[in-house]
Amino acid sequence: MKINPLYANSLTDDYVGGSKREPLARCYNAPPATPHTMDLKLDIVKDGARWDELLLSLPAPHLLQSWTWGELKSRFGWSAKRLVWRDNGGPAMAAGQLLTRASQLGAGLKVAYCPKGPVLVWGDEDLRSAVMAALIDAAREEGALVLKIDPEVAYETGAGEAVEAELRGSGWQPAPKQAQFRNTLVLDLRQDEEALLQGMKQKWRYNVRLASRKGVVVRRGGLDDLDLLYRMYAETALRDGFVIRTRDYYMQAWKSFTERGLAQPLVAEVEGIPVAAQVIYRFGKMGWYLYGMSTHQHREKMPNHLLHWEAIRWAKEQGCEAYDFVGAPNELDESDSMWGVYRFKKGFGGEFVRTIGEWDYALRPAAYRAYRLLMPVALSVMRILGRRRVAREAS
DSSP states (O other), rough: OOOGGGGGTTTSEEEEEEEEEEEEOTTTTTTOOOOOOOEEEEEEEEOHHHHHHHHHTTSSGGGGGSHHHHHHHHTOOOOEEEEEEEETTSSEEEEEEEEEOTTTTTTTTOOOOOOOOTTTTTTTTHHHHHHHHHHHHHHHHTTTTEEEEEOBBBTTHHHHHHHHHHHHHTEEOOOOOOSSSSBEEEEOSOOOHHHHTTTSOOOHHHHHHHHHHEEEEEEOGGGGHHHHHHHHHHHHHHHHOOOOOHHHHHHHHHHHHHHHHEEEEEEEEEEEEEEEEEEEEEEETEEEEEEEEEEEETTOOOOHHHHHHHHHHHHHHEEEEEEEEOOSSSSSTTSTTTTTHHHHHTTTTOEEOOOOOEEEESSSHHHHHHHHHHHHHHHHHHHHHHHHHHHHHHH
């Protein structure tokens, strides 16, 4: 019986590799242990330590729901409101960090977004219905034309289909474009390092060791390395044809989390020359690979294989029980543009996780129709301007 450890049902035993093991995380796809009548009360949390404490008491809290992430987004045009729901005055049952900002289309239009949330046991039908209704009301109070959510509700246990059907039946619709990756790969870290190495494909294990033999050294970086990381990231974006945000955004995204011990820059060097790097994040029992960058130098020495291995080791050292590679194809098809990225990540032994993706609830239907029609044009213009900006910054 093979169950994805990240989404294991907390009401059953999780069998990984043929051995009985405690569940990695309470599953937000799992049903409640017993039926109950809820009297949910909504609170707004304004203290960062308190918010993170509440969030970490819930099943599978996501990094993008953390206080620090909300602070980051608040520096770049978003406002953040942290909502927590309690049952009969008891412990937190659900939480959602609601971000709101003016739409790129202007005209006084606002967009509300609950990134990778809300956080709750999604298999609890009564709870999710009550929370979703309250979240819609909160977004409406903010004057938003649309509310967006993209909770990591997986299809593996069957709850994905049920939640998707309920969303469709209550006025939600799939978003035309995903803000975050819909699918991912997750590696179970509740093994020793030798078992993790053995879980890799043979070629990947060989490349990890080859990199060390060829003189690749991975060091743990600090704040002094952030400018180097951005220059390398800009070079990667130009080479691989994707658009990145402004330099200031990444300086803030890397600095704020690194200062709080929630992120770690890793730099791969050959004879003291930086050739590749990553920034790894953690929150609760999960580690995330969010940013990777490289130069054209010494790629034959496989620095990225060794970087991922050191990132996995760092996450495990920090007490993480799983490592999220962040990003996989929408469908496992070799024609997908992300197929090469998927094959690379899959070689490290992670398990593919398919989720319901991003959904929109139109609070102002006429404005939302215009938003869906015009946003592709606005995004296209922003991509062109973004490429020009990165080219200037990288020159």
